[in-house]
Amino acid sequence: MIIGTRGSALALVQTRMVAKQLKERCPGIDIEVREIKTMGDKVTDRPLASLGGYGAFTKELDQRIVSGEIDAAVNSLKDMPVDLTPGTELAAVLPRGPVEDVLLSDVPLEQLPHGAVVGSSSVRRRSILLWKRPDLDVRDLRGNVPTRVRKWKNGEYDAIVLARAGLVRLGIDAEYHVLDPEMFTPAVGQGAIAVVCAKDSEHIKSLHRLDDPKTRTEVEAERFVLRALGGGCSVPIGVWATMQGDKLRVRGSVISEEGEKSVFVDRTICLDLREEGLTKMAETMRPAVGGCGLAR
Numbered sequence: 517m518i519i520g521t522r523g524s525a526l527a528l529v530q531t532r533m534v535a536k537q538l539k540e541r542c543p544g545i546d547i548e549v550r551e552i553k554t555m556g557d558k559v560t561d562r563p564l565a566s567l568g569g570y571g572a573f574t575k576e577l578d579q580r581i582v583s584g585e586i587d588a589a590v591n592s593l594k595d596m597p598v599d600l601t602p603g604t605e606l607a608a609v610l611p612r613g614p615v616e617d618v619l620l621s622d623v624p625l626e627q628l629p630h631g632a633v634v635g636s637s638s639v640r641r642r643s644i645l646l647w648k649r650p651d652l653d654v655r656d657l658r659g660n661v662p663t664r665v666r667k668w669k670n671g672e673y674d675a676i677v678l679a680r681a682g683l684v685r686l687g688i689d690a691e692y693h694v695l696d697p698e699m700f701t702p703a704v705g706q707g708a709i710a711v712v713c714a715k716d717s718e719h720i721k722s723l724h725r726l727d728d729p730k731t732r733t734e735v736e737a738e739r740f741v742l743r744a745l746g747g748g749c750s751v752p753i754g755v756w757a758t759m760q761g762d763k764l765r766v767r768g769s770v771i772s773e774e775g776e777k778s779v780f781v782d783r784t785i786c787l788d789l790r791e792e793g794l795t796k797m798a799e800t801m802r803p804a805v806g807g808c809g810l811a812r
Contacts, residue, residue, distance in 0.1 A: 517538070527590070533709065534608075581712060593609065593709065598743040607712060609735055614679075620675060620691070625648065633672075634654050635672075642654045644700050644769075646774055647771050664676055680707075708735050734758060744795060752772070763784050765783070768781040781800055
């Protein structure tokens with residue numbers, strides 16, 4: 517099986533996690549990891565939203581799956597568009613890691629000095645930061661996780677915000693403050709690793725063995741809401757679902773790009789009626805998207 521991946525440190529770590537689990541569940545399987553440069557990796561001097569947002573890190577991988585060059589691809593689920601490339605399938609979602617955002621800083625968010633320079637590659641994080649602290653100077657920060665951490669340590673930024681899962685998986689030793697996900701609503705799929713393959717792949721049964729039903733239920737609910745809202749990473753929308761017995765608790769947020777307006781929605785939905793409940797939740801959030809000047 518040829519597994520495609522980006523060449524970033526985090527992507528390679530996550531791909532090794534997938535390969536290790538595959539070998540444990542499918543003894544004797546032969547795996548080759550192939551690094552592929554994506555648009556998001558090639559262009560690092562422009563905001564991610566200007567590159568088309570979701571898909572900037574996955575489009576080239578999907579194209580190689582469809583062409584048969586690779587058999588599967590490993591992605592951070594939050595980087596994937598909600599509508600899959602025709603001919604591909606979300607074969608597995610691994611057990612979810614930490615969902616929270618974290619602030620790399622010597623002090624908590626509330627104690628950052630007035631006008632502190634904070635780096636982030638996400639419009640969602642920028643919006644929440646400015647909603648909480650409109651005095652901050654939030655600047656775009658691209659690059660892989662080690663590069664962003666190094667820029668903070670070098671003093672180019674007073675603080676940076678990124679996903680906790682990446683720091684944990686890379687084993688990066690840095691002081692950080694966890695941002696409460698009840699307030700800093702995570703990105704759709706944040707903390708989850710996804711494996712994509714062709715719909716008719718001979719490896720699909722093997723990949724299905726990696727699938728975690730609980731995580732898949734949660735992230736599919738999040739992706740349903742985002743799809744209904746027509747959102748991507750160029751729109752500051754957060755959705756976070758957690759299973760609670762036979763119910764789903766789903767939290768959503770919409771915050772204008774400069775943080776002036778905010779809407780938070782919190783719903784508990786029966787699993788048996790999830791589509792109806794998620795549709796109603798999206799309908800509740802949709803006017804907020806337009807009201808914040810974010811309608812697409």
